[in-house]
Amino acid sequence: MHMSDALITPIVGSSMLASSLGVMATATKKLDIESMEHRIPYMGVVGAFVFASQMVNFAIPATGSSGHIGGGMLLAILLGPHAGFLTMASVLLIQALFFADGGLLAYGCNLFNLGFFTCYVAYPIIFKPILGKVTQIVGDKQSQFRLGLASVLSAVIALQLGAFAVVLQTVISGRTELPFMEFTMFMQPIHLAIGLVEGLVTAAVVIYIAGQRPDLLHITNTSSIEKTGPSTKSLIRGLAIVTIVVGVLVSQFASASPDGLEWALENVSAHEIGGGVLEEIQGSIAVLPDYDFANDVLPSTVGVGVSGFVGSLLTLMMVVGIGLIVRKKSKSQT
Amino acid sequence: MSKRMENLIRISQLEELARRDNWLNNIHSLIKLIITIVYIFLISSIGKYELTKVLLFMVYPVFILTAADIPIKTFVGKMIIPICLGASLGMLNPFLDKTSVNLFGLTIISAGWLSFVVLWLKSTVCIAAAFILVSTSPIEQIVGALESLKFPKFMSIQILLMFRYITILISEFERALTAYSLRTQGRKALEWHVWGSFMGQIFIRTAEKSVRLYESMKLRGFNLQTAFTQKQKVKSIDVLYMFIWVGIFTGIHIWI
Numbered sequence: 001m002h003m004s005d006a007l008i009t010p011i012v013g014s015s016m017l018a019s020s021l022g023v024m025a026t027a028t029k030k031l032d033i034e035s036m037e038h039r040i041p042y043m044g045v046v047g048a049f050v051f052a053s054q055m056v057n058f059a060i061p062a063t064g065s066s067g068h069i070g071g072g073m074l075l076a077i078l079l080g081p082h083a084g085f086l087t088m089a090s091v092l093l094i095q096a097l098f099f100a101d102g103g104l105l106a107y108g109c110n111l112f113n114l115g116f117f118t119c120y121v122a123y124p125i126i127f128k129p130i131l132g133k134v135t136q137i138v139g140d141k142q143s144q145f146r147l148g149l150a151s152v153l154s155a156v157i158a159l160q161l162g163a164f165a166v167v168l169q170t171v172i173s174g175r176t177e178l179p180f181m182e183f184t185m186f187m188q189p190i191h192l193a194i195g196l197v198e199g200l201v202t203a204a205v206v207i208y209i210a211g212q213r214p215d216l217l218h219i220t221n222t223s224s225i226e227k228t229g230p231s232t233k234s235l236i237r238g239l240a241i242v243t244i245v246v247g248v249l250v251s252q253f254a255s256a257s258p259d260g261l262e263w264a265l266e267n268v269s270a271h272e273i274g275g276g277v278l279e280e281i282q283g284s285i286a287v288l289p290d291y292d293f294a295n296d297v298l299p300s301t302v303g304v305g306v307s308g309f310v311g312s313l314l315t316l317m318m319v320v321g322i323g324l325i326v327r328k329k330s331k332s333q334t
Numbered sequence: 335m336s337k338r339m340e341n342l343i344r345i346s347q348l349e350e351l352a353r354r355d356n357w358l359n360n361i362h363s364l365i366k367l368i369i370t371i372v373y374i375f376l377i378s379s380i381g382k383y384e385l386t387k388v389l390l391f392m393v394y395p396v397f398i399l400t401a402a403d404i405p406i407k408t409f410v411g412k413m414i415i416p417i418c419l420g421a422s423l424g425m426l427n428p429f430l431d432k433t434s435v436n437l438f439g440l441t442i443i444s445a446g447w448l449s450f451v452v453l454w455l456k457s458t459v460c461i462a463a464a465f466i467l468v469s470t471s472p473i474e475q476i477v478g479a480l481e482s483l484k485f486p487k488f489m490s491i492q493i494l495l496m497f498r499y500i501t502i503l504i505s506e507f508e509r510a511l512t513a514y515s516l517r518t519q520g521r522k523a524l525e526w527h528v529w530g531s532f533m534g535q536i537f538i539r540t541a542e543k544s545v546r547l548y549e550s551m552k553l554r555g556f557n558l559q560t561a562f563t564q565k566q567k568v569k570s571i572d573v574l575y576m577f578i579w580v581g582i583f584t585g586i587h588i589w590i
Contacts (some may be wrong), residue, residue: 004420006457010379037557038548044495045503045544049537052503055338056511056533059523078537084375090493094500097468097476099341100416100461105374129360147355173381175453178426201529208534216541230490 002095002110003166005103008173016169017108023116026087027082043079047087050075051094058201069198072118073155077127077206080218081119088115113162122158126150131219147210148203155199156192162259163191243312338504338511345501347408351469358402362572363471364479368466369579374460374467376587382449383435388456390586394579404469412459420457424450473497475566495547503540510536567587 005013050071057068070092075084092110095101102110130150167187171180178186206217214220238286292303352359373394384385399409431446468476477490510532515521524532 004457005374005378005460006420006453008378010375013375013378028489037488039497040492041548041551042541042544044492045540045547046537047492047496047500048499048503049540051500052338052507053533053536055341055504056507057523057527059525085490087492087496090489090496093493094497097464097473098345100413100464103374103460104371105378105460106462178430200526201533204526205529205533205537208530209537212534213538213541216538284415 002092002102003106003169005105005239007170007175008106008109009175010105012169012173013105013108015108016112017105020089020111021115023112023120027085030082031086037129038181039083043083043087044090045073046078047091050087051091058197059243068160069201070114072114073122073127073158073198073202074205075150075203076154076218077151078209078216078218081123083118084123084218085115088119109166113165113169117165118158118160119155121161122154126157127154128219143210144207147207151203151206152196152199156195159191159195159198160188163187195311220244243316244309338508342501342504344412348412348468349472351404351408352472356400356402360569361470361575362479362566363475364482364566364568365576366467367476367479369576370463372580373463373583376583377456377460377463379587380452380456382452383445385448385452385455387586387590388452388459390590391583392455392457392459393582395459395466396492398466398470402466402470404466409462409465413461415453416461417458419445420461421454424453427453478566484488503536506536506539 008016050069053074054068054071072084072088075087078084089111092102092107092114096104096107096110096287127150130153131146164184164187165181167183170178171183187202209216288303288307291307293306338550365586377388377391380391388436398404399406427450428444428446429451431444433445435443435445435448438558471479474494477485477493481490511524514524514532518525
């Protein structure tokens with residue numbers, strides 16, 4: 001699934017490179033570099049293992065053919081999502097430089113297609129939930145079945161997503177004549193078969209390792225090299241920034257058309273719906289009627305932005321106020 | 335010879351070329367990396383039917399292969415498979431795009447064939463540019479160049495370790511697969527009932543090797559903060575070299 005430089009335009013390549021570098025930066029931040037010094041040789045050696053294992057042929061029963069693994073899912077299961085993604089980045093760089101397997105401009109695309117979907121989509125959303133809360137993997141049939149099922153499903157879905165991403169990146173670039181539907185119909189079934197083989201091989205390897213050295217799997221690794229999740233303060237800060245951006249900037253693009261209920265009522269009753277006296281009172285006391293200034297002192301865009309900001313602030317104050325009152329009351333009751 | 339041994343030989347040949355002492359190898363790796371990136375960037379922005387531009391852009395790999403004395407046999411040997419794979423990228427173009435175009439004002443051919451040839455040449459020269467980079471700069475210098483572009487230090491160390499261990503692990507896989515082949519009357523591919531144990535055993539040995547590797551690195555004074563990758567000094571001739579090539583590429587891109 002390694003894309004060549006000739007398949008994409010510089011814009012697509014640069015955008016995907018920027019996205020992949022962003023994910024790399026996030027993964028680097030998430031890893032506790034100081035305490036993971038001892039893991040760097042391990043990451044390097046595991047990366048070399050995955051690289052070398054790509055040259056091993058696995059005979060597919062009853063077909064007479066053989067396949068090989070990509071290794072993205074294996075990296076995520078062994079190293080975890082962040083270390084796995086960074087190791088995949090190193091593997092792909094060496095492949096692009098020394099083996100002409102994937103281009104340098106397409107590096108970002110390849111890293112995203114092969115690293116992001118395995119480490120940040122399939123592993124946390126499919127693999128870990130199927131496995132459940134595991135503190136100790138035992139060698140019983142149920143654990144093996146869950147490991148196997150999780151590995152196969154994760155690999156299949158990750159490869160399907162990666163293959164579809166290849167289609168999108170190629171079609172958006174417009175470098176080949178293949179139409180979107182035909183290209184998709186061509187890529188997805190092939191990568192379903194590839195994903196199945198990859199999943200089965202990954203399952204076999206992971207089940208074996210779980211039986212012999214379960215401590216080598218990331219999911220059972222108690223000494224975590226990852227930092228704990230974001231603090232409440234940084235979460236609130238982030239949400240506040242998003243709220244301001246949405247309230248002040250994105251609100252400028254809000255539709256002025258009537259909403260679904262108003263539209264439906266207007267069409268049923270064939271005239272504009274009015275609220276009578278109550279509407280007049282509301283109109284006279286509203287500070288920012290219809291999300292704008294009452295008199296046309298400033299342009300409408302400023303009025304909308306100010307409405308968004310003030311509205312968000314008032315909502316925050318009201319929710320915090322209610323929360324403080326509820327907390328005070330519950331404290332006085334205990 | 336197995337694919338693994340071929341890859342081993344490929345790596346050692348490229349390393350040997352990169353460690354020669356000649357004028358091109360002595361140019362700063364960051365400069366060569368920038369030239370390669372600009373080259374690939376501009377090649378990728380060439381339109382579907384712009385054959386003249388692609389042919390002019392080929393001046394870079396042709397000049398470098400000649401001036402840097404890179405053996406053509408080695409170059410062609412490394413490029414055969416990527417070139418063939420590159421041809422598969424646009425092989426449906428002649429069937430999907432049947433409009434007629436004039437080539438060099440004279441010949442009328444199908445646009446699909448033209449776009450196929452352009453795509454193939456673009457793929458080939460992009461691969462050639464990457465090949466030129468790694469055959470004129472050792473991996474340590476390339477990683478050092480990436481570090482000067484704010485690549486994380488621990489990633490540089492990891493890439494170097496991975497690169498060194500690839501050869502060791504390929505050899506280990508080769509020995510294990512040879513033993514398997516001898517025990518299974520010449521089978522080349524692993525049967526399904528040994529997938530897990532074969533790969534798992536090699537992986538567990540690999541993991542234990544990494545522990546010994548880290549311990550030996552610590553005994554030799556390894557520390558993430560003070561570990562260094564090869565750093566070179568940028569000379570004015572290197573900068574001039576870069577401006578010349580970027581100027582040529584930009585000129586071809588804008589005026590042709």
